Amino acid sequence: MDFSIPQETKEVLARVREFVTQELYPIEKIDQGKRFGELVPMLHEKRDKVRALGLWQPQVPQEYGGMGLGFLDHAMVSEELARSPYGHYVCGAQAPDAGNIEILIEYGTEAQRERWLQPLLSGESRSCFSMTERDRPGSNPVWMDTTAVREGDDYVINGEKWFTTSADGAAFAIVMAVTNPEAPPHKRASQIIVPTDTPGFSLVRNIPCMGHVGDDWMSHGEIKYDNVRVPVENCLGEEGSGFAIAQSRLGAGRIHHCMRWIGIAERSLDLMCRRAAMREIAPGEALASRQTVQNWIAESRAAIDAARLMVLNAAWKIDNVGARESRIEISTIKFYTARAMLDTVDRAIQVHGALGISDDTVLQSFYRHERAARIYDGPDEVHKRVVARQILKEYGYPKP
Ligand SMILES: Cc1cc2nc3c(=O)[nH]c(=O)nc-3n(C[C@H](O)[C@H](O)[C@H](O)COP(=O)(O)OP(=O)(O)OC[C@H]3O[C@@H](n4cnc5c(N)ncnc54)[C@H](O)[C@@H]3O)c2cc1C
Numbered sequence: 001m002d003f004s005i006p007q008e009t010k011e012v013l014a015r016v017r018e019f020v021t022q023e024l025y026p027i028e029k030i031d032q033g034k035r036f037g038e039l040v041p042m043l044h045e046k047r048d049k050v051r052a053l054g055l056w057q058p059q060v061p062q063e064y065g066g067m068g069l070g071f072l073d074h075a076m077v078s079e080e081l082a083r084s085p086y087g088h089y090v091c092g093a094q095a096p097d098a099g100n101i102e103i104l105i106e107y108g109t110e111a112q113r114e115r116w117l118q119p120l121l122s123g124e125s126r127s128c129f130s131m132t133e134r135d136r137p138g139s140n141p142v143w144m145d146t147t148a149v150r151e152g153d154d155y156v157i158n159g160e161k162w163f164t165t166s167a168d169g170a171a172f173a174i175v176m177a178v179t180n181p182e183a184p185p186h187k188r189a190s191q192i193i194v195p196t197d198t199p200g201f202s203l204v205r206n207i208p209c210m211g212h213v214g215d216d217w218m219s220h221g222e223i224k225y226d227n228v229r230v231p232v233e234n235c236l237g238e239e240g241s242g243f244a245i246a247q248s249r250l251g252a253g254r255i256h257h258c259m260r261w262i263g264i265a266e267r268s269l270d271l272m273c274r275r276a277a278m279r280e281i282a283p284g285e286a287l288a289s290r291q292t293v294q295n296w297i298a299e300s301r302a303a304i305d306a307a308r309l310m311v312l313n314a315a316w317k318i319d320n321v322g323a324r325e326s327r328i329e330i331s332t333i334k335f336y337t338a339r340a341m342l343d344t345v346d347r348a349i350q351v352h353g354a355l356g357i358s359d360d361t362v363l364q365s366f367y368r369h370e371r372a373a374r375i376y377d378g379p380d381e382v383h384k385r386v387v388a389r390q391i392l393k394e395y396g397y398p399k400p
Pocket of ligand 1: 096129130131132133136137138139140162163164165166220372375376377378379380381382385
């Protein structure tokens, strides 16, 4: 798709595509069975190349050392980076750091930025975002048990979180905790910076997922906060604004996730087509000659293109009228793109046969790691409900 993409953006996209193809695809031949931590030294060498190419942190404003791309341009770069599981990490655009960087730039005080933002910008350290609890529904984020009680000039935090992505090795967590239990539900929680070496903070375990134990950046942590004491200056924004800050992060975050999923779908479609064209199922008869396979290719093409147009439209709308007015679009792309991506990955695996589930292609990694797309940042059902309710309002439902 290249309608109305400025020439300058096209050039950036071509450079990113070349880097990902030349430097990151080959890693897929050597990463099999390796822990992420074992790959980190090599990935950091790639980061040096990224910096030399001027592709470091595409999403970060230039005054903070990034490429300073606009929202739409970054969304398109994100698609290119996602063709490799290492693209975002190597370019310093990986979740959850990218979201935390955004929050610190927008809501951080001078002192918070100095201490916590700078090391994220340089890539020296990593961070995590700790909101979901095992015993409370993540899909109802205003209901949580973790508390931060004010004692003098400190908060004392108690609670248990899980699925705190990339907690293993992170320098700090941004923790969502109830600070104002008597306030209306959306104003009860705050986001508080907690250094991971604070007494009482413990990473209980990396939660094994889909057979993957997880480590380092590629992990999901279970965390205990046991009388963790941090100064009140570690609160981000105003006390009680945790939910509002989380919402502001999720609008843009969903665009980024969706474009990442489109990159994954494109790579999967590419692999599907290559395999279909070269695999003979009888002498002289390529798999591509079978109509079922042709249908999969056509349906994937249509779904990816539709998803991309919907995502870019949502990004455009956020830019022009804000995230609040774009709720239908944001929720629609969240469930639609996740499904389009997962369907495409699944078809690509099917076309590869046994090879598709082996570790010899990247497809198995997409399949295992990306199933979660229909769950995090709001499960499908929650987003469909948002869309349907907004539409039904126009039909007088629910009755006032
Ligand atoms: C890979 C991965 C990474 C994650 N990273 C982070 C992270 O870094 N930080 C963090 O804080 N959290 C993270 N999470 C947690 C994520 O945000 C939650 O899993 C998500 O919000 C869903 O919450 P839950 O798991 O508690 O499911 P629940 O809220 O218990 O929901 C379970 C299911 O119920 C159904 N459901 C829920 N609500 C409705 C409804 N209104 N109508 C109909 N059906 C409904 C849906 O099918 C849903 O899947 C991550 C999760 C995953 C899987």
